[in-house]
Amino acid sequence: MNRHQSGGADTAGESRPIPPRDAVTALGLPAAALDADAKAYFEKCREKLGFVPNVLWAYAFDAAKLKAFIAMSDNLMLAPSGLSKLERELIAVTVSSANHCHYCLVAHGAGVRKYSGDPKLAETIVANYRAAPLDTRTRAMLDFAWKMTVEPWGIEEPDRAQLRAAGFSDRDIWDVAAVAGFFNMTNRVASATDMRPNEEYYSLGR
């Protein structure tokens, strides 16, 4: 809601207090002093992205937790894989759409824009991946990720067989499962703590 907009029926004012500048969640957990590794990592974020993602500030109250989160996140999203970086971001957004996770839709919608150069694709996946013009491989991958999210107990051999038929190796299937699983974690941590995305994400890649 535009805070500068003056009153009348078009104004929806804020009833929740504006959090202080550095409040990245609803929890009072200020960042601890960063160790050398974390400092270097945050510096790299500023160089590459222009800012430090709030999820890292959220974990920064505890050095070991921050380190473990970065290690898993970077391994899943950036390490060599049969899945492209765009594909991993598409999984992130599809899972977050099912879970209605504000932080992750904003941050990884930006990720889809970054790797695809296509803001329309990002906005379509946020809404409903079924409405996007996807090839068979991508569609099979996102069907699997959606089902893992909303009905994990029902995933069985035929679901894996569909991925194999679409060209995914068993190692690729692991990666689809691991990325979809990871965002089912981060979506919930973000929702449970009211994690707020950096302002910069909204315009990134547009």
Next chain:
Amino acid sequence: MNRHQSGGADTAGESRPIPPRDAVTALGLPAAALDADAKAYFEKCREKLGFVPNVLWAYAFDAAKLKAFIAMSDNLMLAPSGLSKLERELIAVTVSSANHCHYCLVAHGAGVRKYSGDPKLAETIVANYRAAPLDTRTRAMLDFAWKMTVEPWGIEEPDRAQLRAAGFSDRDIWDVAAVAGFFNMTNRVASATDMRPNEEYYSLGR
């Protein structure tokens, strides 16, 4: 997906044929010749918005249906009401978020940007209206719209009482119900026909 991006793992090609320029849905229902009223209305859209919304082209195969849709839509979204135009767009996006409707999230996300001047608000409501900083009135309104969408059989007097407590008159409650009801219709018509939003919507108001 950026169609111009060359191959490799980052490419998610299209398996569905690109629809011809004027294909606004998956149904083969070409627009009929427009009558004078429709022509004038479409012209007004081009002037004000820069283009004719695809939903109107979708209805344009039949003059009477187009006219009835425009009459109801304009009455709900533009006629005098205790609800501001922004509030009506917020309802549209909240309902469409629950229904994962691609067309309506894109078109009415743009509507929220237009009336609020706040792209971040639009993106937040698309994701999860609960994550937006809303005043008590707006929050009560969107809670009612969400419940109407996902559990309409459970709406009862206490739900209406919450709206009244938040300052809504009975006439306002009708308008909340009518707008939320309307998007539960259009969401479903859009999904059932694979209605595609105009390209222009994606960047409108950013």
Next chain:
Amino acid sequence: MNRHQSGGADTAGESRPIPPRDAVTALGLPAAALDADAKAYFEKCREKLGFVPNVLWAYAFDAAKLKAFIAMSDNLMLAPSGLSKLERELIAVTVSSANHCHYCLVAHGAGVRKYSGDPKLAETIVANYRAAPLDTRTRAMLDFAWKMTVEPWGIEEPDRAQLRAAGFSDRDIWDVAAVAGFFNMTNRVASATDMRPNEEYYSLGR
């Protein structure tokens, strides 16, 4: 509950006040003076049906809203279409069954009785359309309407293909979608306002 039945354990008394004779919803929105068109329309209802449906009285607080509702409703339910009037009523009842909408099940259950002459069919569709002895065409149509209602984000090309395989043209598919969409609107407006069916509907066509 029979109000004349005397006490004891068999009496379930009313805790909600009996609404006054002309209260058709829980909202205090008295009908405005009807314009000539509305008067004529209401008169026609009395002639054909014996009464004016309460949904019209509900909209009658505002002439433009009443007019827009009548135009859309009549176009969908009565205008020429590849769908018979009975088929459109069957869609209305199937959608209303999924949404547990009291007003619409009573009013359109009567509609099914009127056009089919078969009270048993009406009662079966109210309960569960899958239990009715339906031909392939009708069954495909109601499967589509049900899915549109409970999982609209999941409607895709294979769902439309099933309608085409059952003999529906693209124009027919539009009409199925438009009617099913419409009752997803009216169900919710009725539930949101506690709209009460006319007493006459209960026995109509029995």
Next chain:
Amino acid sequence: MNRHQSGGADTAGESRPIPPRDAVTALGLPAAALDADAKAYFEKCREKLGFVPNVLWAYAFDAAKLKAFIAMSDNLMLAPSGLSKLERELIAVTVSSANHCHYCLVAHGAGVRKYSGDPKLAETIVANYRAAPLDTRTRAMLDFAWKMTVEPWGIEEPDRAQLRAAGFSDRDIWDVAAVAGFFNMTNRVASATDMRPNEEYYSLGR
């Protein structure tokens, strides 16, 4: 669907074969020779009700199963209880509405008409018990039965406390639970076997 109605768009023909006269379910389980007790019981049904409910014919392939079903059913629905017979029928219909059970809605909708003398009440409960004008006691009872049906794992002490606050004794609570539980069984046996209600039920008590 009126089978005698001739063709055109208003005809929804049967694709499923008309079952033979005595086929009360989709299973080929002909009734065994009735023993003396069953004969007497069926005779009493004919005297009191005018016909033998199809559910009894469905169980009649096995004398022991028939006997056990009658014993439990009669105990729950007819034996002395703090719940009136009407209240027990109201529970039956509410549970069957949540489960969309055709057989039970038709048979016990007739039961509500029988004990209340109020066809409108029956039709309202079939649609949505929340729309009926119920006293606090009846409403609390049906809220409990609905929750038991759709979310049994969530029933806890506060749910029982609401029944006690509405005047139910612990013995009454048992009876509410037992009747609601029983129809969750019969709904499912009826749906699983495509049990068909006797034609006579549709008009009973109107």
Next chain:
Amino acid sequence: MNRHQSGGADTAGESRPIPPRDAVTALGLPAAALDADAKAYFEKCREKLGFVPNVLWAYAFDAAKLKAFIAMSDNLMLAPSGLSKLERELIAVTVSSANHCHYCLVAHGAGVRKYSGDPKLAETIVANYRAAPLDTRTRAMLDFAWKMTVEPWGIEEPDRAQLRAAGFSDRDIWDVAAVAGFFNMTNRVASATDMRPNEEYYSLGR
């Protein structure tokens, strides 16, 4: 929670009062004096099982209800059938898993251990029957029981056809439906009354 474990963060103390020794539900319904048949039956339980199942004590406040429950339960679980006793217990546990019924998972998990001699199988079915190594017949049977439990309105001829294709006769299908239906009743009676399993069940058959 081990009541003997001393404090600290590892202690999760009880806030609900420990029910007296013979309290088998949350309802104050003490057992009535047992008649001769019930006494003999309870004695047989003690001989065969080592104890009287709490569900029988729960019904024992009323001789007719106890008798009717025993008759139906024994007929379904012990009478001759095309389903083995193990298969009937597997249905019981699968249904109870979908319904998260504590009493029935504990009691019939023990039943699976008893008839299969395989504690791992029991624990797997409690968690998710899809994860167990089952033959085609058993899998088809449990798919049917699960669907009957979570979506009874959707059971139709193709579901029965899958059972027939897996070798089930129509009589067997009845028994699958009757057993799955029965546990949908008992699960709900147990949850609605907070029925507590006998301590002995937990270790039975391990």
Next chain:
Amino acid sequence: MNRHQSGGADTAGESRPIPPRDAVTALGLPAAALDADAKAYFEKCREKLGFVPNVLWAYAFDAAKLKAFIAMSDNLMLAPSGLSKLERELIAVTVSSANHCHYCLVAHGAGVRKYSGDPKLAETIVANYRAAPLDTRTRAMLDFAWKMTVEPWGIEEPDRAQLRAAGFSDRDIWDVAAVAGFFNMTNRVASATDMRPNEEYYSLGR
């Protein structure tokens, strides 16, 4: 299913091939050579637990993934926290119950037995945590974990307020969220890959 049990109706044979000894998932991803750290860690598992949990073997195809998983898992389950180790296991089992995750219910059911010494508590939480005799603190914690699992978009300030009212600090709330989030990840990775628990888990702590 007891494989040694001979035929007849009590036999439910395996249709899925018995996986080879070291197949811990449905994916063909053999463990890579372990590095020194992993070897030491696995050795420590054998010493403390008697075996190496299959989830570690599942990740062992890739040294970096194994290391990242161990780091996060150990930090969440074993590092200092306001939550006891038992409380963290209770969250694990509650989340896994909602998700019907076989691997995690077996492995962390054993975890609850280990830290509570109370097999009945473990079996109760597997079935339905609401049926366990829990103190206010533990109950609030598991309510939060359940809601995070089944309706993460609905977690808001009042949910956090309930934890604070039950004595949890903001740091404790983070830990509840992080542990509940983590098992929403591992449940899905386990289900997506058909991960099989070690045989030893079933009897551990009984």
